[in-house]
Amino acid sequence: MLNKLSLKIGLLFFIVVITVEIILFSILYTNLVNDRVDDVMGDLLARGNTHRDVLEENYTPSTLEHVAIMESESDFIVAITDQEGVVVTSSNPMAPEMISVIRHTDNDQVPDEGVVLESDWAEKNFVATDSPIIMDGVHSGHVFMFANSNHIEKIISNLTQQFLIIGVITVILTIITVIVLSKVITQPLVGMKQATEALSRGNHEVELSTSRKDELGELATAITRLSKDLKRLKNERNEFLSNVSHELRTPLTYLKGYTDIINRDTTSEEDRTRYTQIIQEETEHLAGLIKTLFELAKIDQNEFAIKKEKVEFDALIQKIVERIYPAIEERSIEFSYFCPSNVVITIDSERIQQVLLNILDNAIKYTPRGNHVRLEVVQNKNDVLTVISDTGEGISEEDMPYIFERLYRAEKSRSRSKGGSGLGLTIAKEIVELHNGKMEVESEPGEGTVFNISLPKEDAYEKSIVD
Ligand SMILES: Nc1ncnc2c1ncn2[C@@H]1O[C@H](COP(=O)(O)OP(=O)(O)OP(=O)(O)O)[C@@H](O)[C@H]1O
Ligand SMILES: [Mg+2]
The missing domain is CATH 1.10.287.130 (Signal transduction histidine kinase, dimerisation/phosphotransfer (DHp) domain)
Structure with a gap:
């Protein structure tokens, strides 16, 4: 069955191809017809010229008769006139139309090589040529050749018939090509439409052929990827x-x-x-x-409000340190920090506090008593880097890829006993990214963990979402 798209593409192809074919065929046909008519007229004139040559050599009653007898057996008609334009002999009885052609010929104007007098085979019953007889430099008569227009019509109708047959074959071949082509083009599209419908119905197991190396192949790859992403998202949800x-x-x-x-x-x-x-x-x-x-x-849902303002970073760090001090004291952690005094940065101060507190809270929570936690701020040309390092238990290689995921806790029981729910780092990372910043972590189990938080001083893109 042809679907709607292939029908549309097919029809469009068909109309374009057929129009081009009709134009080309018409040009070819007209040229061939003209060539054939020219051939016939050329032959007729050449025949007349031959008779004329014979007569110029030997202008006798018997030659005249001979010429007339010869043509009486052919498809052509010859009429020979004298100096005054009176018909001396002819191969067949003269039709009125032929006589009118002979009468209307201006004898003196005909060149030696002869002339085509009438070639309008479509309108007239006869076509005609004229070859003048010149003997000893004196104009002595004419050889008129006539051919019935039927003769040309027959040739043309043969040609037309051939064209019709070729035309029908071409149209059939065009239709087949168009159907196959439109199917080849639309089949993958139909497959993709069905796949996306399946996706929207909740079936996320869509597998499309992605072997094609063109735009359709790319689209199929994108849909397959989308279905996998949807499946993953559904599982994650x-x-x-x-x-x-x-x-x-x-x-x-x-x-x-x-x-x-x-x-x-x-x-x-x-x-x-x-x-x-x-x-x-x-x-x-x-x-x-x-x-x-x-x-x-x-x-x-992109509705998280980030309200940026110019902030003196050292004052912010000071505030954070004051807030975590009780926990540091309680766990007898050795804490040190450093922040240059002239750092001004455009951030949402509340949110960044939340980020640094989350990371410091982890550093304190997951560091055994008596160990070290350090916070250091380094000012670069365009950004401010905050490094929070601890000499705690570290994060194992298996846990590393997941620590930023929602509700992920390494060694769940241990972390829960410490009051963790596994959301701290997720939200911290999201907030840093909303500031167009970067958060990276390095850790060595048993040695400690280092968090690097880099924040641009000025947000060039103003990407944040402010409601
Ligand atoms: N400095 C660190 N040292 C060792 N492990 C850490 C450190 N920071 C994070 N982790 C590990 O990464 C996991 C995820 O941290 P995250 O802050 O997201 O959750 P949490 O601390 O368990 O809970 P929440 O912060 O929501 O109270 C933690 O459970 C912990 O196992
Ligand atoms: Mg935490």
Whole structure:
């Protein structure tokens, strides 16, 4: 079955090809017809000239008769006139049309090599030529040759017939070519249309042939890639949702457990206060988790607000250090930092604080007591590099590719015991990228981890999304 597209392409091809063919065939036909008519007229004149030559050599009644007898057996008619234009002899009886041709000939104007008098085979019954007889320099008569127009019509109709047959064959071949061509062109497109329909119905197992090396092949490759991406996204979404529900369920189970204990009559006042505090901490953790999830959802929908302003970076670092100090003290970490005093940078100060706090929090959390954490700011020409390094447990090679993924925690139980939910680095990286910055990490298990956060001083592109 021809589909709509192949029908359209086919029809267009057909009309164009047939128009070109008709134009070319018409030119060829007209030229051939003219050639054939010219041939016939040339032959007729040559025949007349031959008779004339014979007569010029030997102008006798018997020669005249001989010429007339010869032509009476041929398809042609000869009429020979004298000096005055009176017909001396002719091969056949003269039709009125022939006589009028002879009468209307201006005898003196005819050149020696003869002339075609009438070639309009379509309108007239006869075509005619005239060869003058000159003897001893004196104009002595004419040899008129006539041919019935039917003779030419027959030749032309033969030609027309051949053209018709060739024309029909050409049209059939054109139709076949057009059908095959339009199918070849549209078949992959139809396949791709079906594939995209399958994709939109939720079937993400689309596999198209991608062996072609042209634009259609590229399109098929793109659709196949798209289907794979969709499948991956669907899997990621499912995994993420189950991770989220798990993350929410765990603290909720704690909350329920502790509330149950608090409500028991046997629970002492002291325990009640302790459990209420745990409930408060868990609720805060849960609220923080939900807030981060909400922020990530906003980033996904390009609705995350980044409000940039000029910030003195050392003041910002100072603020961050003050905020993490209690945790440093508590875990007896040896902390040092350095930031040049003249660094001015255009950033969303709240968000960048959040980024640096997340990374410092990790450095402190995943570093055993007594180890080192260092923060160092280096000012370059166009960007500011913040390096946060620790001498903690490091990140294993298997975990490395995933640490920026949502809800990913290396050694889950360990990290959970430290209150982590695996969202800190995800949001940190997203925020840095919204600032057109870069975040890189190097780590050696057992040796420590180094995070490099580079932020442009001025955002040349203003890529950020401000609502
Ligand atoms: N400095 C570090 N040293 C060792 N491991 C780290 C370090 N920073 C991150 N990680 C590993 O990367 C994982 C992901 O870090 P991320 O900050 O995203 O999550 P989290 O700290 O577990 O939870 P959250 O930050 O959401 O409270 C962590 O679980 C931890 O295993
Ligand atoms: Mg963290």
